[in-house]
Amino acid sequence: MPDxxxxxxASALNxxxxxxxxxxxxxxxxxxxxxxxxxVVMVGASGSGKTTLLTLLGCLREIQDGSVILLGKELRHATPAQNVRLRRRLGFIFQAHNLHESLTARQNVLMGLxxxxxxxxxASDRAAAHVLGLLGLADRLDYLPANLSGGQKQRVAIGRAIVGNPDVVLADEPTAALDWDTAANVVDLLxxxxxxxxxxxxxVTHDNRILDRADRVLTLEDGRLVGDEDRRA
Structure with a gap:
């Protein structure tokens, strides 16, 4: 039952x-x-199933066996329309920034709204500018991705994910291209x-610097959840 x-x-998920x-x-x-x-941070070696789990929790793959209740809704046997409605309540950050090259930083973030x-x-323009400012990109609002560094592109992608105040953020290595000060700022913002x-x-991260900021650290190994550590003081 939903709590x-x-x-x-997630229960008995295979x-x-x-x-x-x-x-x-x-x-x-x-x-x-x-x-x-x-x-919550999830760690584990490459190929341990971390990204697969993220995509299942985010309505991007069909639940084959077991149960996932996301925001009070059971995902197994959910219809495509139900999945679309749920995805609108999520923010996704992937390893690849997936920005539209023909759109400015502000316009890419606006897509999240x-x-x-x-x-x-x-209101949307103001929200996009505000989020980019929080991410240190107030002077890059009208830059195209081709004129941004890799780390700046990733921050735009993070802005796109959070601008609509999602109920859940699912992030796959979002700080990999960021220096520590910027990565810490992103984590603190989340x-x-x-x-x-x-x-x-x-x-999901391989960045051990983030672990001390997590409420919990999950460890996935060969498709199994083998660790769940509460990091709250």
């Missing part, structure tokens, strides 16, 4: 890739609950969203 204190509840003799299990009996407003149905241009608005963040 309103938790934004994500996943496979391929068919027939090539079928291989990627996730094994994942049981996971993430509280609203918490900042447009997919949620925000149409007031003045934590403030959790405290102010109840946004939950699940971040």
């Amino acid at each position: 309103e204190d938790f934004s994500i509840q 996943h496979w890739f391929g068919t027939g003799e090539a079928r291989k299990q990627a996730l094994f009996d994942i049981d996971l609950r993430i509280k609203r407003g918490s900042f 447009q997919v949620k149905g925000h149409i007031d241009k003045t 934590k403030r969203l959790g405290q102010a608005r109840g946004t939950s963040t699940l971040m």
Whole structure:
């Protein structure tokens, strides 16, 4: 049953890739609950299933076996329309920034509002500029991606993910291209969203510098959740 204190509840979650003799299990009996407003980090070696788990929790793959309750809604057997409605309540940050090269930094961030149905241009422009300012890009609002560094592009992608105040942020290595001061600023911004608005963040990372800022650290190994450490003082 859904528990309103938790934004994500996964139970006995399994996943496979391929068919027939090539079928291989990627996730094994994942049981996971993430509280609203918490900042959770997931670590593990490449190929351990971290990105697969993120995509399942984010309605980007079909639930094959087990249960995932996202924001009170069961994802197994959810319709495409139900998944679309849920995705509008999420913020995604991927390793590749996936910016539109023909759009400015501000316009790329505005896309994070447009997919949620925000149409007031003045308010949307102000929100996009505000978020980019928080990310240290106030002087890059009208720059095209070609004129931004790799780290600046990633910050634009982060801005696009959070501008609509999502209920859940799912992030895959979002700080990999950032220096430590900028990475710490991003993490602190996500934590403030959790405290102010109840946004939950699940971040996959290999950046050990972030672990001390996490509420919890999950460890995934060969598709199994083998560690769950509470880091709150």
